Amino acid sequence: MNIEKKSKNLFKTNILLAFLVIFIAIIPLVFVKHGEFGGSDDQAKKEITKIDSNYKPWFSPIWEPPSAEIESLLFALQAAIGSGVVCFYFGYTKGKAKKDVGKRP
Template identity: 60%
Template sequence: MKTSTNSSSFKKNLVLIILTIVIAVVPLITMKGAEFGGSDDQAEGAITEINPNYKPWASSLWEPPSGEIESLLFCLQGAIGAGVIGYTLGYFKGKKKSASDR
């Protein structure tokens, strides 16, 4: 019984991985030359268009010296968050499995 469950999980995971790759690659192939900007820039443009005299009421405490550093910090933040979420899910799954083995 365990083998069919593992095989089923493997197939499902494989399909999900392939689907994730397709979702990531298709826009890059079909939209050549497109600019994939961030939502911050789009929001700033929309606000300026609606009210050209708008002045932000908050500002950054520290501006990274370059766009590469900003991207690095953003990726690092995402990796740390994913690690915390993965650890938490694994911890609770292990705790549940340990309780069911008793």
């Protein structure tokens, strides 16, 4: 009986957190109109050319994505893989700690 109650509470908590994440993601889309989201590379280049108009970059990218959408996709994929690795590590260490607690006399 107690396990069912914990399971229902956990389910409710997860649903609440999912709605909270969706709400937090939608808020900027509603309130930020005509926002331009540029990369830090572009901003750095603009500031450097303000300081020295004769600046020439000393390297160039090996490959540039064919469109901004693909660039965004690759960035999101990179972020997803990184967060997957971090979350896996935290889950693994937590599971290992729970397993070790169960072995104690």
